[in-house]
Amino acid sequence: MIEMKDIRKVYQMGKVSLEALKGISLRVEPGEFVSIMGPSGSGKSTLMNIIGCLDTPTGGSYFLEEKNVAGFNFDQLSSIRNQKIGFVFQNFNLLPYATAYENVELPMLFNGKPGKKRRQRVLELLEMVGLVDRQAHRPTELSGGEQQRVAIARALANDPSLILADEPTGNIDSKTGQEIMGLFVELQRQGRTILMVTHDMTIAAYSERTIRLLDGHLVEARQ
Amino acid sequence: MILTFFRNLFRDLRRQPLRTSLTLSGVGWGTFAVVLLLAFGSAVGKQNMKSFRGVGQGFVIAFPMSTTLPYQGLPKGRRVRLTPEEIILAGQKIAGIKRMAFEFTATRRIRYRREDVLNTVRGVTVEYGDIRNVIAGEGRYLNGTDIALKRRVCVLGNAITKNLFHEEEAVGRTIFIEGLPFTVIGVMKKKIQTSNFSGQRDEHCVFIPWTTYSALFGDKYIGSFIFQPENIAASKRLIRLVREHLGSRAGFSPDDKDALFVWDWTEFEKSFSIFFLAFNIFLGLIGSFTLLVGGVGVASIMLVVVEERTKEIGIKLAVGAKRRHILWQFFAESLAIVLMGGWLGFLLAALVLRAIPIEKIREYVGIPEINPAVGVAAIMILLAIGVISGMMPARRAASTNPIEALRK
Numbered sequence: 303m304i305e306m307k308d309i310r311k312v313y314q315m316g317k318v319s320l321e322a323l324k325g326i327s328l329r330v331e332p333g334e335f336v337s338i339m340g341p342s343g344s345g346k347s348t349l350m351n352i353i354g355c356l357d358t359p360t361g362g363s364y365f366l367e368e369k370n371v372a373g374f375n376f377d378q379l380s381s382i383r384n385q386k387i388g389f390v391f392q393n394f395n396l397l398p399y400a401t402a403y404e405n406v407e408l409p410m411l412f413n414g415k416p417g418k419k420r421r422q423r424v425l426e427l428l429e430m431v432g433l434v435d436r437q438a439h440r441p442t443e444l445s446g447g448e449q450q451r452v453a454i455a456r457a458l459a460n461d462p463s464l465i466l467a468d469e470p471t472g473n474i475d476s477k478t479g480q481e482i483m484g485l486f487v488e489l490q491r492q493g494r495t496i497l498m499v500t501h502d503m504t505i506a507a508y509s510e511r512t513i514r515l516l517d518g519h520l521v522e523a524r525q
Numbered sequence: 526m527i528l529t530f531f532r533n534l535f536r537d538l539r540r541q542p543l544r545t546s547l548t549l550s551g552v553g554w555g556t557f558a559v560v561l562l563l564a565f566g567s568a569v570g571k572q573n574m575k576s577f578r579g580v581g582q583g584f585v586i587a588f589p590m591s592t593t594l595p596y597q598g599l600p601k602g603r604r605v606r607l608t609p610e611e612i613i614l615a616g617q618k619i620a621g622i623k624r625m626a627f628e629f630t631a632t633r634r635i636r637y638r639r640e641d642v643l644n645t646v647r648g649v650t651v652e653y654g655d656i657r658n659v660i661a662g663e664g665r666y667l668n669g670t671d672i673a674l675k676r677r678v679c680v681l682g683n684a685i686t687k688n689l690f691h692e693e694e695a696v697g698r699t700i701f702i703e704g705l706p707f708t709v710i711g712v713m714k715k716k717i718q719t720s721n722f723s724g725q726r727d728e729h730c731v732f733i734p735w736t737t738y739s740a741l742f743g744d745k746y747i748g749s750f751i752f753q754p755e756n757i758a759a760s761k762r763l764i765r766l767v768r769e770h771l772g773s774r775a776g777f778s779p780d781d782k783d784a785l786f787v788w789d790w791t792e793f794e795k796s797f798s799i800f801f802l803a804f805n806i807f808l809g810l811i812g813s814f815t816l817l818v819g820g821v822g823v824a825s826i827m828l829v830v831v832e833e834r835t836k837e838i839g840i841k842l843a844v845g846a847k848r849r850h851i852l853w854q855f856f857a858e859s860l861a862i863v864l865m866g867g868w869l870g871f872l873l874a875a876l877v878l879r880a881i882p883i884e885k886i887r888e889y890v891g892i893p894e895i896n897p898a899v900g901v902a903a904i905m906i907l908l909a910i911g912v913i914s915g916m917m918p919a920r921r922a923a924s925t926n927p928i929e930a931l932r933k
């Protein structure tokens with residue numbers, strides 16, 4: 303699914319340069335549920351952004367489903383994000399003025415899915431996360447857990463094979479966090495590959511494998 | 526898909542009501558200004574062209590005066606005298622003259638029943654009517670037989686007809702000029718005329734055959750003559766030829782500009798058209814600048830909107846929006862504002878034009894209206910400004926870096 307070799311990321315800020323990733327090599331098989339842990343500033347988000355094709359590395363090679371993503375242009379990367387990847391963020395990143403329905407619909411607006419199928423898919427996903435009756439609510443009218451469930455439904459809109467979650471339970475209480483993890487387990491059962499950043503050991507325990515980042519280096523630790 | 530696009534477009538516009546209404550009114554005001562200025566400009570131009578044509582069309586007027594240069598032994602200060610026969614001959618001899626006509630003119634006493642007035646009477650030729658646009662609205666204009674037989678017939682200006690006859694039918698009645706009976710054979714069709722020469726405007730005049738005029742009132746020498754060049758551009762050369770020909774016949778030098786006072790109306794018409802073209806371009810530019818200010822308003826406010834909605838753009842990019850999706854979204858917003866504002870401006874301009882008391886200003890500015898030319902010009906300006914003011918913020922939006930946008 304994911305095959306990274308010697309991935310580097312250097313941030314250049316004027317004269318000062320900061321190497322956030324110092325040669326990461328990582329392999330994730332299809333259907334795996336991997337958690338990433340590490341201290342703050344160790345490069346977890348940077349790595350997730352590169353895996354998610356939101357950012358490009360300054361060095362190394364990255365194959366996603368056997369495709370060399372390095373050579374892709376902006377719109378091709380957009381296409382990958384749209385079709386192959388579902389993002390779940392710590393702060394949900396929902397459109398504040400749009401309803402739950404419209405938020406779930408959003409990724410489908412960028413690949414020309416016809417209206418009827420779109421509607422069907424949105425309702426199916428809201429059903430799955432248990433929010434059909436909240437479809438007309440805006441994010442401010444939803445609890446943190448509910449917002450994250452909307453975000454998960456949105457991530458699944460185009461049926462991606464890879465789910466990337468950067469601290470998905472960071473902004474919600476632990477009981478709701480457990481519920482969200484229930485959804486993730488279900489997603490893995492459906493055959494999706496999941497990468498999740500977390501600071502919480504109990505959350506990481508839901509994954510099969512935990513990798514650790516330390517100052518831009520990768521330290522793998524089997525459970 | 527399209528439906529969703531428009532639904533989201535209007536949702537986004539409604540989300541920022543103050544901005545939307547500010548930009549809308551900016552563009553609306555600009556369009557209003559452009560449309561009104563263009564409408565007035567073209568109406569004023571047309572109206573003045575019309576009133577020019579009221580005097581006549583593409584012609585030259587000449588008045589015989591006194592010589593100011595000695596000529597072949599003759600002293601200066603002699604009156605230049607031209608007979609009708611000389612003018613007719615000149616019209617036949619000089620190549621390049623399309624029509625030639627002359628007139629005797631004087632203010633005379635005119636009576637019908639109890640109405641007794643002093644108005645301009647013109648003894649004229651058949652061609653005179655064609656050159657000066659004296660066209661019969663009722664009855665007919667003078668013809669060759671009237672002139673050959675020195676008939677006592679007349680064509681009345683429409684205004685004097687009203688004064689003499691009120692609501693009565695004029696054609697067929699008899700009026701008295703200096704006590705002599707004349708039969709009314711026609712009434713001039715109303716025309717717009719703001720300038721004239723020697724005497725009253727045509728609507729107040731009485732036109733009679735020049736032969737009758739000469740026989741009854743004893744005039745031998747014409748008051749003025751007029752001619753139309755076949756080619757308006759050659760009017761200068763033709764005037765020279767006329768001076769040379771008549772000078773040799775009537776005894777004045779072709780260089781003696783004051784012997785024959787010439788008024789080249791074709792020159793007026795030419796410079797006049799250029800003037801009004803420039804005038805309209807000027808008005809259009811002023812209007813465009815007003816509209817441009819509106820466009821700049823849209824662009825700058827949209828730039829702020831893009832800035833404020835960076836996070837939204839980031840989210841959309843993260844879930845797979847391509848650059849063109851973002852570009853179109855913001856471009857469509859700007860364009861929608863410009864088009865709606867333009868529509869409002871058009872509407873407002875149309876309402877104002879309808880509310881103007883047309884009759885009062887008609888003589889000077891004509892009827893301002895949104896004719897196709899005005900509409901097309903305004904829409905072109907509007908679209909150009911819409912595209913320009915929409916493109917800049919849209920491109921800014923589309924070049925957003927998704928990671929930085931998400932961090933906001």
Ligand SMILES: Nc1ncnc2c1ncn2[C@@H]1O[C@H](COP(=O)(O)OP(=O)(O)OP(=O)(O)O)[C@@H](O)[C@H]1O
Pocket residue numbers: 313314315320322340341342343344345346347348349
């Ligand atoms: N756009 C950027 N420009 C400069 N430096 C950056 C940028 N993004 C991240 N960094 C730096 O790179 C390093 C790694 O950041 P990253 O966000 O990946 O850490 P993280 O492991 O996700 O931390 P946290 O647990 O706090 O989210 C940090 O030192 C950070 O300051």
Ligand SMILES: [Mg+2]
Pocket residue numbers: 346347348468
């Ligand atoms: Mg992070």
